[in-house]
Amino acid sequence: GENVEQHPSTLSVQEGDSAVIKCTYSDSASNYFPWYKQELGKRPQLIIDIRSNVGEKKDQRIAVTLNKTAKHFSLHITETQPEDSAVYFCAATQDTGRRALTFGSGTRLQVQP
Amino acid sequence: DTAVSQTPKYLVTQMGNDKSIKCEQNLGHDTMYWYKQDSKKFLKIMFSYNNKELIINETVPNRFSPKSPDKAHLNLHINSLELGDSAVYFCASSQRGGGGTEAFFGQGTRLTVV
Numbered sequence: 001g002e003n004v005e006q007h008p009s010t011l012s013v014q015e016g017d018s019a020v021i022k023c024t025y026s027d028s029a030s031n032y033f034p035w036y037k038q039e040l041g042k043r044p045q046l047i048i049d050i051r052s053n054v055g056e057k058k059d060q061r062i063a064v065t066l067n068k069t070a071k072h073f074s075l076h077i078t079e080t081q082p083e084d085s086a087v088y089f090c091a092a093t094q095d096t097g098r099r100a101l102t103f104g105s106g107t108r109l110q111v112q113p
Numbered sequence: 114d115t116a117v118s119q120t121p122k123y124l125v126t127q128m129g130n131d132k133s134i135k136c137e138q139n140l141g142h143d144t145m146y147w148y149k150q151d152s153k154k155f156l157k158i159m160f161s162y163n164n165k166e167l168i169i170n171e172t173v174p175n176r177f178s179p180k181s182p183d184k185a186h187l188n189l190h191i192n193s194l195e196l197g198d199s200a201v202y203f204c205a206s207s208q209r210g211g212g213g214t215e216a217f218f219g220q221g222t223r224l225t226v227v
Contacts, residue, residue, distance in 0.1 A: 034215065043203065043218040044156070087154055098168050100146055100158040101216055108154075 002027040004092050006104025014112050019077045021107045023090035026071065030092040033066060033073045034101065038087045047088075048075070080111045116140050119204045119219035126194055127227055134189045134222045136204030143208065144168075145187040146216065147179060150201040162187055194226045 003026040013019050025033075034049035050057045050064045050073065057064050063076040073092075077084055087108050091101040119136040126132050138145060146169075147159040161169035162181040176192040187204060204219040 038154075043220050045218070046215045049215070089156060098163070100161050100169050102158070103156040106154045106156075 002030055002092055002094075002099075002102040004090060004102050004104040006090050006107060008107060009105065010108045010110070012110045012112060013080050015080060015082060017080055019075075019080055019084070019109055019111075021075045021088055021090070021109075022072065023074070023092075023104050024070075024072050025092040025102075027092070027094065028068075028071065029094045031095050032093050033064070034091050035064060035075050036089045036091065036103075038089065038106075040086070044089060077109075080109075082111050082113050085109055085111045117204055117206055117217050117219040119202075119222055121222060122220060123223050123225075125225045125227065128194055128196060130194050131190070131192045132194060132224070133191070134202055134204075134224075136187045136189075136219055138185055138204075138206040138217070140206055140208075140217060142206040142217075143184050144206060145181065145184070146205045146207075147187065147189050148203045148205060148218075149173075150203060150221070152200070156203070160187075160189075191224075194224075196226050199224055199226045 006023045031052035036044035037047045038044040050066050061078045066073040087106045089106050090104040093099045093101045117138045144163045146161045148156050150156050159173050160179040164184050165181045178190045181187045201221045201223050203221050205216045207216040208214045
């Protein structure tokens, strides 16, 4: 099965700085890589996703990159704001219709004002 | 309108009891899931149903039994609760079985076994 590793487990940045979270996956057949944000006491919510036929995707201050050869994908947040503080999860799965998301262990991001 | 709703939000119960958590989605999705989030925030798949068919059954104790009366509902029944079952349980749904489309999560059920 799929195994997703995520680093770092905690990340503290100053407001306005950039934050980078990295994940690796094990199953070369995985082709869908979403990122979820979970605020304290809330549900995980999708913030951005990328498919294996794309190397990079950007949505305002958030970008994700994918290196299929190395089986790495990363989340980049620029111009961080205090409301970006949350736990971020990467995930991976194969688009067969019979798989669930395998999540990384999460990164707690703290943006210091 | 809430897309994925689960009840109850909080559940405190004694060891040995049997309890159920209910989940409903109004998104018209054909796949639903139960995830367990432990105290370290790790999210792990437990079960997945596609159109009422069980398609994923991870290694969980058989005290946990999912039931899907129709594709909009997926309930979780837990027998003989143990202290280690304390966690947040999330229901989720997606249009296809986990691959390629967004999974929408319910608000979670915080289960505390005392």
